[in-house]
Amino acid sequence: MISRYTRPAMGAIWELENKFNIWKEIELLACEAQAELGQCGITKEDAKWIRDHANFTVDRVSEIEAVTNHDVIAFLTNMAEYIDADIPEGEEKPSRWVHYGMTSSDLGDTALSYQITQALDIILADVKQLGETCKRRAFEFQDTLCVGRTHGIHAEPMVFGMKFGSWAWALKRAETRLQQAREVAATGAISGAVGTYSSIDPFVEQYVCEKMGLTPDPLSTQVLARDRHAQVMCALAVCASTLESIALQVRLMQESDVIEAEEPFKAGQKGSSAMPHKRNPITAERVCGLARIVKANAQVGLDDVALWFERDISHSGAERVALADSFIALDYMFGKMQWMLDGLQTYPDKMEHNLHRTRGLIFSSKVLLALVNTGITREDAYVIVQRNAMAVWHDIQNAVAGPTYRERLEADPEAKLSKETLDEIFNPWAFLQHKDEAFKKLEGLEF
Numbered sequence: 001m002i003s004r005y006t007r008p009a010m011g012a013i014w015e016l017e018n019k020f021n022i023w024k025e026i027e028l029l030a031c032e033a034q035a036e037l038g039q040c041g042i043t044k045e046d047a048k049w050i051r052d053h054a055n056f057t058v059d060r061v062s063e064i065e066a067v068t069n070h071d072v073i074a075f076l077t078n079m080a081e082y083i084d085a086d087i088p089e090g091e092e093k094p095s096r097w098v099h100y101g102m103t104s105s106d107l108g109d110t111a112l113s114y115q116i117t118q119a120l121d122i123i124l125a126d127v128k129q130l131g132e133t134c135k136r137r138a139f140e141f142q143d144t145l146c147v148g149r150t151h152g153i154h155a156e157p158m159v160f161g162m163k164f165g166s167w168a169w170a171l172k173r174a175e176t177r178l179q180q181a182r183e184v185a186a187t188g189a190i191s192g193a194v195g196t197y198s199s200i201d202p203f204v205e206q207y208v209c210e211k212m213g214l215t216p217d218p219l220s221t222q223v224l225a226r227d228r229h230a231q232v233m234c235a236l237a238v239c240a241s242t243l244e245s246i247a248l249q250v251r252l253m254q255e256s257d258v259i260e261a262e263e264p265f266k267a268g269q270k271g272s273s274a275m276p277h278k279r280n281p282i283t284a285e286r287v288c289g290l291a292r293i294v295k296a297n298a299q300v301g302l303d304d305v306a307l308w309f310e311r312d313i314s315h316s317g318a319e320r321v322a323l324a325d326s327f328i329a330l331d332y333m334f335g336k337m338q339w340m341l342d343g344l345q346t347y348p349d350k351m352e353h354n355l356h357r358t359r360g361l362i363f364s365s366k367v368l369l370a371l372v373n374t375g376i377t378r379e380d381a382y383v384i385v386q387r388n389a390m391a392v393w394h395d396i397q398n399a400v401a402g403p404t405y406r407e408r409l410e411a412d413p414e415a416k417l418s419k420e421t422l423d424e425i426f427n428p429w430a431f432l433q434h435k436d437e438a439f440k441k442l443e444g445l446e447f
Contacts, residue, residue, distance in 0.1 A: 001328040005290065010331040013118045014324035016058045022111040023075055024054055026208055027098050030190065033207035034100055042097040049094050055082040072104040101200030103193045105311065109224045110188035112323075114212055116232055119327040120182040123239070124175060126334035128447040131171035133342050135445055138164035142439055145428055146260060146351035147362060152252075154358045156365060157428035159435055160260075160351060165442045167246050167341075172445060174239040181235040184228050188212060189220035194310045221310035226301070229319060233301030236326045237294050243333050244291035247284040250340060254281045260351045264343040283336050290329045297322040355428065359392050360405030366425040367409065370417055384414050 001011075012018055028051045034040055035047040056078045065074035080095035087093055099107070141161035148158040190205035192198045197205075202216075209216045217224055254262040263283050265271075271278030300322040304315035355362070364385050371381035388408040395402035406426055409415045417425070424430060 001325045001332075005332040006328050007331050007335055010119060010122050010328050013115055013122070014328065016061075018118075019111060019115065020056050020058065020061065020075060022114050023072075023107055024056065024079065026107055026110055026190075026212070027076075027079070028054060029208040029211050030100070030102065030204050031097050033204040034097065036207065037201055037203050039201060040097070040100060042100070046094050046097055050083055050098065053083045053086070053094075054079050054098075070104075072107055101192065101204075102190060103222060105223045106190040106192070109220075110190060110208065110212070110214065112319075113185055113187055113214055113224065113228075116185045116229070116323070117182055117213070119331075120178060120185070120232070122331055123236070123327065123334070124178055124182070126331060126338075127171050127175045127178065127239070130334060130338050130341065131168050131175065131445075131447040133338060134164045134168035134171060135442060137341065137344070138162070138168060138442055139439065140164075141346070141348075142436075144346075144348050144351065145355055146348075147355045147357075154354075154362050156362055157355060157431045159432060160346065160348070162435070162438060163249065164341075165438060167242075168442065168445060170242045170245070172447065174235075174242050175447060177235040177238060181232045185232050186214050187217050187224055187228060188214040189217040189224050191217070191220050194222050195220045223307070223311040223315075226304040226307065226315055226319075229323065230298075230301040230305050233298045233322065233326055236330050237298035240291040240294035240326075240330055240333065243330075243337050244288050246337065246341070247287040247291075250284040250344070251281045251288070254279075254284070258354065259347060260354060261344055261346045263340045264345060283340055287333050287336055287340075290333050293329050294326045294333075297326045358396060358405075360426060361389055361392055363405065363426050364389055366430060367415075367417070370421055370425055371415065374416055384412065388412055388415070 003011075028047075031042060031047045031050050032044075035042045035044045056075060060078045060081075061071070061074045064077050065071050068074050068077070076099055079098065080093070083095040083098070084093040138161040141164065142159060144160040145157060146160045148155045188205065188209040189195070190200060190208055191202070192200050205216050208214075250261065250263055252258065253260045262279060263281050265279050270276075271280045300318050304319055307315060368378070368381050368385045371384060372378050388405060391408055392402070392405045394400075403411070406422055409417065409422070
């Protein structure tokens with residue numbers, strides 16, 4: 001991922017420095033486990049020497065890899081240079097115990113699992129922060145009237161806080177998916193060339209995984225099964241879709257014809273190089289665009305599941321790019337959404353204005369029920385309601401200053417509704433007598 005969309009903490013997880021540090025720790029723990037086991041020649045003193053002297057540099061590993069064309073061998077070679085540096089010529093080299101009985105995937109896959117847990121912990125913190133922001137702002141707008149829209153068309157009155165509330169619940173579902181994905185991903189394997197522990201005792205795997213906060217895979221091949229990674233990438237993709245959905249709502253609310261809310265517009269910010277009046281929802285649009293990357297990468301994760309026999313490396317290059325980019329992009333998206341929703345500029349007066357732009361048509365469902373209550377059939381009531389509604393629509397579509405929906409009903413001899421009934425029908429709060437039920441449920445939401 002380009003630096004423009006990389007936040008430092010998440011970016012650092014996918015740098016070679018972090019990966020090699022994890023590799024080093026796994027190798028050191030494996031040496032200590034072998035010394036504890038006492039089945040090969042390594043002693044606890046050897047293990048301590050290895051821990052005290054092991055090191056690497058990214059540049060030196062890259063230099064060796066340019067010759068070996070094998071990143072794990074390059075890393076082990078560089079680490080051996082440090083471990084054996086102070087050993088006199090002719091004496092046995094402690095580095096011979098490093099990677100003892102292991103294969104490259106034992107190191108690489110276990111380390112990748114650890115990186116994924118590191119990255120997921122950041123994303124889970126992102127979810128918690130944004131979820132709590134949405135919950136707080138939902139109550140801020142608990143009594144702010146606005147029009148609800150279905151298919152983009154004015155439908156019925158609602159309160160603006162319900163938007164934030166629905167986003168909070170969506171983020172809670174995202175948190176659950178991500179926690180489940182973390183549990184599946186937090187798995188290690190140090191089981192040898194095809195998973196048979198042919199040259200290494202299972203105790204080493206158990207020891208290393210316990211120290212790393214991972215669970216040993218119950219039956220690995222040479223690699224951890226990639227359905228684990230696919231689940232992670234799908235969880236990231238669904239989470240990105242949730243952020244995309246929220247950002248899209250902000251974009252729609254910022255339209256000039258709506259303008260009920262908009263993302264923050266900083267002092268000195270420019271909206272267009274040609275049109276100085278513009279206030280474009282560029283951050284929300286950027287979030288929607290980056291969501292496409294994370295969603296597309298989920299397909300890479302799914303394609304990586306099918307490998308030849310006990311392993312091939314068709315997954316390797318693809319997941320090195322896709323996993324890192326998905327985590328980095330999603331973390332960046334969360335940062336922007338936090339800034340956007342915490343500082344979302346809202347315009348309640350415009351919401352109130354928009355509520356009445358269709359001249360009372362949004363009350364038609366209550367009119368229908370009231371007419372049914374007079375004793376006529378639903379079909380006959382629907383004809384009366386729709387006939388008057390279509391006349392109002394015609395006026396609106398043609399910018400004609402005609403009667404409101406209520407005025408047309410009052411003039412219709414078949415719409416036999418009293419003034420008191422119409423007063424009750426055309427009160428937006430009549431639609432919201434149970435809206436606090438949603439907010440009572442929201443009170444119990446915890447991240």
